[in-house]
Amino acid sequence: MERILVVEDELKISRIIELQLKFAGYKTDTAFDGAEAIIKASQNNYNLILMDVMMPKMDGITACNAIKKINPEIKIIMLTAKDDIQDVISGLDSGADDYVTKPFVFEELLARIRANIRKKAQPTTSSDLLFFEDVIINSITFEVTRSGQKIELSKTEFDLLRHLIFNKGIVLTREQILNKVWGYDYYGSLNIVDVYIKYLRDKIDRDYERKLIHTIRGRGYVVR
Incomplete structure (x- = not known):
């Protein structure tokens, strides 16, 4: 119980x-x-x-x-x-x-x-390393680095970044992100996606000249 x-x-x-x-x-x-x-x-x-x-x-x-x-x-x-x-x-x-x-x-x-x-x-079953530009995601240790610098992420932030990079180049709607990262039975507001995107940008993009997370107005978000 x-x-x-x-x-x-x-x-x-x-x-x-x-x-x-x-x-x-x-x-x-x-x-x-x-x-x-x-x-x-x-x-x-x-x-x-x-x-x-x-x-x-x-x-x-x-x-x-x-x-x-x-x-x-x-x-x-x-x-x-x-x-x-x-x-x-x-x-x-x-x-x-x-x-x-x-x-x-x-x-x-x-x-x-x-x-x-x-x-x-739910355990993590993927043993792959994900690479995009200078970002490396380790799905076993839950470690993320950019340009060799370790970036501390919460579990939800990690899942969100991994989903975005796994689908790099593909524009994902807020609904698609919500369903994959939070689950199909999540009944909360779509705004939580925007909140976590902002939080992720502060950690992944803020200190770097090249920005990886992009907003596509009226559609959603994409890593490219």
């Missing part, structure tokens, strides 16, 4: 989420601030954490960053009341794998949970 930690400071909301998750077949624990979440994450083996952003003592973004340092493999979905792209980027920068904006439909949250847990469970 998958185990989920619910980190939410509002008792009523926390209780509703906890009961719904238990009804859906998940084992659940709760924490009411970021500091408590870090302690529980270090003491228990969770498949996924639902993390509220705005909390007392320690906010969810700070807690997410700390937990990812303890266990980079754990999946974290941020729960945010702000429909602001900057708030989303802050959460993703802290290591979060996904986000859901409050108020949300619980079926959507369950779909996100299933997609993230399944993504963690």
Whole structure:
């Protein structure tokens, strides 16, 4: 049985989420601030954490960053009341794998949970090295270098870059990228693709004169 930690400071909301998750077949624990979440994450083996952003003592973004340092493999979905792209980027920068904006439909949250847990469970089977220009991707060690410089990427960033380079020269729509990188049962906004493209560009292209990731207006993205 998958185990989920619910980190939410509002008792009523926390209780509703906890009961719904238990009804859906998940084992659940709760924490009411970021500091408590870090302690529980270090003491228990969770498949996924639902993390509220705005909390007392320690906010969810700070807690997410700390937990990812303890266990980079754990999946974290941020729960945010702000429909602001900057708030989303802050959460993703802290290591979060996904986000859901409050108020949300619980079926959507369950779909996100299933997609993230399944993504963690899927092993990487490709043993190939991918090369493009001065970029090398190692699918076994999950290492990426450009011009010999190692570039630190999250799991989702790595998957996105690998997909783009594997399809180099081919314009990929946001829907195609979403389905391949996040999965066909991902019901979130297409905007998450744009967010990760921006984040990837900051790491892959920003410090280099030659830009590899290109936007094709009205169509999607391409590496060329």
